[in-house]
Amino acid sequence: MRAKKTVSYLAGFAAIFVLTACGESDQSIAALPNAVSTSVPATEYASDVPGITEAMLVPDFWLQRLSDDRVRMSNQQIREFNTANFASDPYLHRLDDFPQTLPKEEVVALIDKVSAPASSPRVFVDGREVSAADYADLEAAVQRDAIPQVVPVRWGVAVARASMRSYPTSERVLKHIEDQDLDRFQETGVFPGQRLVILHESANGNWWFALNYHYGAWIPKRAVALGDRDAINDWFQxxxxxxxxxxxxRTNFNPEDARTSEVVLDMGVSLPLLSAAEVGHNVHGQNPYASYIVSLPVRGEGGKLEFEPTLIGRGRDVSVGYLPYQPSVILQQAFKFLGERYGWGHDYNGRDCTGFVGEVYKSVGILMPRNSGQQGLSDFAPTRRFGPDDHAAREKALTELSVGDLIYIPGHVMMYIGDVDGEPYVIHDVTGLSYYRDDNTFYQGTLSGVSVTPLMPLQLTNEKRFIDGIYAIKSII
Known part of the structure; x- marks a missing residue:
């Protein structure tokens, strides 16, 4: 790690980001109005984010500041890193050696982690309060009583991007009626090719309770194909x-098989490569020579898993194998999401703060727990931890950051990208924006997307500095 200049504290530059949690916390802050209006010409760049210039929104600005761009881990070292984490981290599921059966109490415990009435009031999107009767209906949909004493484990693969939910329902539920963006039943997303352990079925038969490598929740059956465990693992490996x-x-348009046509694939999705020698020179009416041929999981008759040769044009943003793990790559990958709308728990066809950093690191082959609290509290990477009164230690750590380091406050994670004149900057998927103006008045606005922002000096409230909330910094090396 390189040492940097001592951070300067500029009173008019004090920034706060009012953050909602990334999928695991019940905290919520009402949407904040964007109070700034300007009358500048449309061609002039203007922003209410302090310390930001237009040049900072291009990765080259930060790439030029890199002093060490060595590869941090080889592919083999990353595999060993993942193997060690899956063997020890309680928030990661070891699907490779998952048991053939589970006792009922273990399945119920997994369901109870997500399917439980909230400790504070909830409302539907129309403002109606979620009542005890509503929760009773949801509990009936879970049908815990139908779980056998010994649960046979079934296996599946996600065939489409889909939401994993707290309960087997698509109905949106909010903590506050003004928080329309924060569906509290939204847990996370799954993506084509992810292996799934299937443990239970909803009362109406439309949902599975499933585990992927780092989460367990309810997923619609239409997004899952069931298959043989050995066949799935052979395909996965x-x-x-x-x-x-x-x-x-997206996969290439295919007029012959809608299951493989223009399928959305997010960063980090990995699919087996096939060759024209295996499948021929006509794949659903198109010559594959200018495309990659992948084996795509699809739903066959009765929801049975099938693998279908599918084309992805060579001009798409894809790589044979994972990208090399080095700072410049992490920077470029992170900036590919810049400006994307914030999506709580992978809602809105986007991602939240942990979804963002997780997808960036998946593109180099690194896997991590799903939620920010799970990441921050676990030991999946070398971690510096801070207590409430460790002010000097935090400030020193912020002068020793390396590009790609992950910075955790309760309910949120940010990625360090570099510094300007000693001031550290981060990229993160964030909702709110608040800071003191030059005249010491407190400004509250919104970001609601992947944003580049200054980090220092930040405050959690108008009285508490932001850095006092930092409880962990992880360096993935």
Missing amino acids: HVPRLTVTGAQV
């Missing part, structure tokens, strides 16, 4: 593989 390295890419 097949090499070579194609990795999606753009924010999102």
